[in-house]
Amino acid sequence: MxxxxxxLVKKIEDLSKNLGKIRIMHLCGTHEDTVTxxxxxxxxxxxxxxLSGPGCPVCITPDSDLQEIFHLIKNANITLTTFxxxxxxxxxxxxxxxxxxxGYDIRIVYSIFDALExxxxxxxxxxxxxxxxxxxxxxxxxxxxxNVENFYVYSSHRFFIPAMExxxxxxxxxxxxxxxPGHVSTIVGxxxxxxxxxxxxxxxxxxxxxxxxxxxIYYIIKALxxxxxxxxxxxxxxxxxxxKYEGNLKAQAVINEVFGKEDWEWRGLGIIPKSGASIRKxxxxxxxxKQFEDIFKDFQPKIDLTKKACRCGEVLRGLITPExxxxxxxxxxxxxxxxxxxxxxxxxxxxxxxxxxxx
Amino acid sequence: xxxxxxxxxxxxxxxxxxxxxxxxxxxxxxxxxxDLKVGDYVLVHVGFAIQKVDEAExxxxxxxxxxxxxx
Numbered sequence: 453m454x455x456x457x458x459x460l461v462k463k464i465e466d467l468s469k470n471l472g473k474i475r476i477m478h479l480c481g482t483h484e485d486t487v488t489x490x491x492x493x494x495x496x497x498x499x500x501x502x503l504s505g506p507g508c509p510v511c512i513t514p515d516s517d518l519q520e521i522f523h524l525i526k527n528a529n530i531t532l533t534t535f536x537x538x539x540x541x542x543x544x545x546x547x548x549x550x551x552x553x554x555g556y557d558i559r560i561v562y563s564i565f566d567a568l569e570x571x572x573x574x575x576x577x578x579x580x581x582x583x584x585x586x587x588x589x590x591x592x593x594x595x596x597x598x599n600v601e602n603f604y605v606y607s608s609h610r611f612f613i614p615a616m617e618x619x620x621x622x623x624x625x626x627x628x629x630x631x632x633p634g635h636v637s638t639i640v641g642x643x644x645x646x647x648x649x650x651x652x653x654x655x656x657x658x659x660x661x662x663x664x665x666x667x668x669i670y671y672i673i674k675a676l677x678x679x680x681x682x683x684x685x686x687x688x689x690x691x692x693x694x695x696k697y698e699g700n701l702k703a704q705a706v707i708n709e710v711f712g713k714e715d716w717e718w719r720g721l722g723i724i725p726k727s728g729a730s731i732r733k734x735x736x737x738x739x740x741x742k743q744f745e746d747i748f749k750d751f752q753p754k755i756d757l758t759k760k761a762c763r764c765g766e767v768l769r770g771l772i773t774p775e776x777x778x779x780x781x782x783x784x785x786x787x788x789x790x791x792x793x794x795x796x797x798x799x800x801x802x803x804x805x806x807x808x809x810x811x
Numbered sequence: 812x813x814x815x816x817x818x819x820x821x822x823x824x825x826x827x828x829x830x831x832x833x834x835x836x837x838x839x840x841x842x843x844x845x846d847l848k849v850g851d852y853v854l855v856h857v858g859f860a861i862q863k864v865d866e867a868e869x870x871x872x873x874x875x876x877x878x879x880x881x882x
Contacts, residue, residue, distance in 0.1 A: 463880065584813070639862075700861065797814075
């Protein structure tokens, strides 16, 4: 494979020679991990820039959701479950781990199904703070459909595909190609990107091995070089071993059964139409936003002034790299993060800090 | 978050399966996968299988790379 990759990189170099500046954006934290771990940027010719987009669920979850969760644990006698990365995101320097150290019942789970087990043997209500894109949503939908008493979900799930369109509409940066998220695509399928063809930007769904990413870049460069001759050049699937055209229909069915679509806020991207996975009225018995409505009534979100200098929002839009942020590896480190891009294992700042061997 | 790891299905007790990740075994949900058999590979994300992995396709893409670079 080593020889093949070398030859493929050479092909990319030859094809891109007279193309000028090319910006390719990937949309998944796990792609950034592959790119940085294997130093793929160093293999590419200088005119190809590989940007990182908003593909980190922990990073794009806005502070208002986090504050609501803090408000809930302080005002209701509940057990809160969530994923480890989310529990480390600070608001005014306090995270869920901080509150756990103060005696609040906060438990880290690997899977929402572990939260269900806790609910079955718990006297207190169990609320799962659910984050993630289409990849994670089916597990939350299944957990709700399991109909377990005493179990509630605070949905912070967001549909990813509308964010791609929001980025393109904002037009802050010219993007010449997209590497689409492989595991979101296992669920939504190739078909979910068809409507984005109108922007005439080549998209390649890619896997997570180094050769997957390099092959995706080759496909994009080849489409740009040869000109877009047919619609097929605008949407390609490199991750055929896991992504089908139709996606996972059963997973799509449970998502649609449980979740509706609302206009929700994303960190760095503002309000994105139809991107919020709200729990449908039919399942409101499991919806923490509904069941604890009284508690949320007097909730007022604030702005975290301690994050004033954090540029996570611009990192998520691909406008800057972590190195452009004055806080990066100075006051903001994986051990003491200021913003979520440094907290999450999928955040660009955290990935860059980790693979430099500093942490 | 969207990290998913491939593992081999060792036994099935619907809607659960025991999946081996290079020897580490874990019980996972398989409700969303059709026609799963012992010996199949699945991609697992936060405790459930999101898709089967098609070995033939994996091989095809690797062969394709060899073909591209020979051109």
